[in-house]
Amino acid sequence: MSGSERADLMELYQSIILDHNRRPKNYGALEVATARRHDRNPACGDEIHLDLHVEDDVITDVKFTAEGCAVSRASASIMTQAVKGKSREEADALFVQFRELVTGKLNPTPDEVRKLGEIAAFSGVSRFPIRVKCASMAWHSLQAALRGDASAS
Amino acid sequence: MRNPRRADFPLLAANPELHYLDSAATSQKPRVVLDAMRDYYERDNANPHRGAYDLSVRATERYHDARATIARFLGVADPDCLLFTRGTTESLNLVATAWGYANINAGDEIIVTALEHHANFVPWQQLAFARGARFVVCPLTSDERVDLDALRALVSSRTKVVAFSHVSNAVGTVNPVQEMAAIARAVGALVVCDGAQGAPHLRVGFDALDVDFYAFSGHKMCGPMGIGGLIGRRDILEAMPPYQFGGDMIEFVRDDHSTWNVLPHKFEAGTPNVADAVGLAAACTYLDGIGMDDVLAHERALTALATERLSHIEGIRVYGPPPAGRSGVVSFTMSDIHPHDLATILDQNGVCIRAGHHCAQPLMRRLGVSATARASFYVYSDERDVDALVLALDKARVLFAEPATSR
Numbered sequence: 001m002s003g004s005e006r007a008d009l010m011e012l013y014q015s016i017i018l019d020h021n022r023r024p025k026n027y028g029a030l031e032v033a034t035a036r037r038h039d040r041n042p043a044c045g046d047e048i049h050l051d052l053h054v055e056d057d058v059i060t061d062v063k064f065t066a067e068g069c070a071v072s073r074a075s076a077s078i079m080t081q082a083v084k085g086k087s088r089e090e091a092d093a094l095f096v097q098f099r100e101l102v103t104g105k106l107n108p109t110p111d112e113v114r115k116l117g118e119i120a121a122f123s124g125v126s127r128f129p130i131r132v133k134c135a136s137m138a139w140h141s142l143q144a145a146l147r148g149d150a151s152a153s
Numbered sequence: 154m155r156n157p158r159r160a161d162f163p164l165l166a167a168n169p170e171l172h173y174l175d176s177a178a179t180s181q182k183p184r185v186v187l188d189a190m191r192d193y194y195e196r197d198n199a200n201p202h203r204g205a206y207d208l209s210v211r212a213t214e215r216y217h218d219a220r221a222t223i224a225r226f227l228g229v230a231d232p233d234c235l236l237f238t239r240g241t242t243e244s245l246n247l248v249a250t251a252w253g254y255a256n257i258n259a260g261d262e263i264i265v266t267a268l269e270h271h272a273n274f275v276p277w278q279q280l281a282f283a284r285g286a287r288f289v290v291c292p293l294t295s296d297e298r299v300d301l302d303a304l305r306a307l308v309s310s311r312t313k314v315v316a317f318s319h320v321s322n323a324v325g326t327v328n329p330v331q332e333m334a335a336i337a338r339a340v341g342a343l344v345v346c347d348g349a350q351g352a353p354h355l356r357v358g359f360d361a362l363d364v365d366f367y368a369f370s371g372h373k374m375c376g377p378m379g380i381g382g383l384i385g386r387r388d389i390l391e392a393m394p395p396y397q398f399g400g401d402m403i404e405f406v407r408d409d410h411s412t413w414n415v416l417p418h419k420f421e422a423g424t425p426n427v428a429d430a431v432g433l434a435a436a437c438t439y440l441d442g443i444g445m446d447d448v449l450a451h452e453r454a455l456t457a458l459a460t461e462r463l464s465h466i467e468g469i470r471v472y473g474p475p476p477a478g479r480s481g482v483v484s485f486t487m488s489d490i491h492p493h494d495l496a497t498i499l500d501q502n503g504v505c506i507r508a509g510h511h512c513a514q515p516l517m518r519r520l521g522v523s524a525t526a527r528a529s530f531y532v533y534s535d536e537r538d539v540d541a542l543v544l545a546l547d548k549a550r551v552l553f554a555e556p557a558t559s560r
Binding site: 008009012013015018022043044045046047067069071128131 | 514552
């Protein structure tokens with residue numbers, strides 16, 4: 001393994017991501033929810049249950065449970081923290097930023113990194129194109145829940 | 154020292170540090186195979202079976218010779234009973250469709266095993282649903298072998314098909330084909346063997362196996378992608394309706410009816426895949442040069458070594474029977490590190506493994522996992538591949554270890 005490859009790996013599996021994988025935040029189910037999703041990635045078997053409570057256009061609560069790799073679980077955990085208390089519009093804007101970050105289209109400035117908070121930890125995913133799906137799964141579930149789509153499964 | 158056979162494989166020769174441990178997915182290709190295909194295109198290419206000119210006759214001969222070579226390699230005395238297909242998946246669909254729709258009726262039973270790849274599971278499941286037949290999955294022992302007592306108890310006069318793999322792609326179990334065939338024969342069922350993981354690693358000897366159909370893929374046995382075959386018993390193939398219609402497979406076509414060509418052409422509609430057949434024949438000759446007993450012995454030695462060394466890594470569980478009962482497959486999980494994370498970390502260390510359900514979701518469900526990591530060996534693998542695997546797994550363990558000062 002070359003030095004740069006090791007650096008890539010350390011950036012993908014940095015401690016924020018490993019910590020959230022080990023001890024995810026907002027883990028569980030909501031008693032009262034305005035939307036519930038159950039999504040699966042048939043290619044890898046990853047699974048997520050996402051419960052969402054939206055009041056007056058604001059995400060007042062969100063919880064999840066997930067079966068999958070460290071990247072997908074950590075992403076779900078960090079996402080729930082990031083979108084709680086946000087309006088739909090703010091959550092959508094965050095998703096756009098997240099997508100650009102993991103696909104390597106956004107190279108955040110220090111100021112943007114501050115604003116992104118723990119989401120910035122996913123910048124390392126852009127070096128692993130096949131892992132973009134893992135990182136994005138929870139966000140796609142959230143988008144579908146906000147749109148009010150019925151779960152596929 | 155690296156396995157000297159790596160020099161036969163241009164991709165491996167060009168990447169001396171690569172540890173390719175995904176041969177159960179597809180093998181690398183020796184130069185002799187690539188050269189044979191190029192040689193065919195450069196010297197003998199024409200549409201075969203149209204023999205109005207010498208070049209077409211040569212193309213026909215190359216195709217014919219390829220079939221004879223592959224048939225000899227797989228132990229088939231009658232090469233016309235070896236049909237070329239795109240691979241195992243198409244071969245199994247051919248049997249399930251052409252034989253299945255002509256012979257399966259309401260109230261019949263089709264038995265597969267819980268080890269099966271989706272390609273030997275879903276075609277039978279869908280056939281059963283379409284014909285109102287019962288689809289039965291034979292259970293496994295606790296070390297992922299087919300439970301033969303259960304199979305004996307499941308078969309009955311209603312059983313029309315017993316379909317099972319020669320070797321499990323997901324965990325490497327080598328099935329006792331003759332014993333399973335005898336159980337199916339006792340009730341008069343059709344015996345279908347998925348040899349996708351058998352033909353590359355074991356001496357097949359079709360004529361002595363006592364199965365009715367044997368399906369295989371070229372690309373897992375040093376051959377090109379896009380070709381494989383189905384070996385069938387002549388009487389069954391002759392009684393079966395065709396699978397696809399078109400050129401080459403017909404005898405006479407009239408407005409009100411058509412008749413079919415003889416074997417093997419009856420099941421090979423359209424322009425045949427001559428170059429890939431030539432490539433696959435070269436692959437069989439290459440494997441014959443090593444000797445299939447040596448191929449298996451080499452894989453078993455590496456499988457045993459890898460299994461033993463993995464057993465010393467904390468949290469690793471290897472699936473399937475002991476190495477002597479497996480081909481070159483080591484399927485495992487490592488504590489709570491997801492196989493996809495393992496695959497990424499191993500890849501960064503030059504080690505290519507497969508992570509996922511291996512197209513065997515029914516098996517994964519029974520193992521109680523959504524995925525496993527799978528390292529698989531072939532003729533070019535060596536102990537350095539095992540070293541690299543073990544080293545990279547240890548790095549993964551360290552990376553994912555709980556930090557000493559956790560929150």
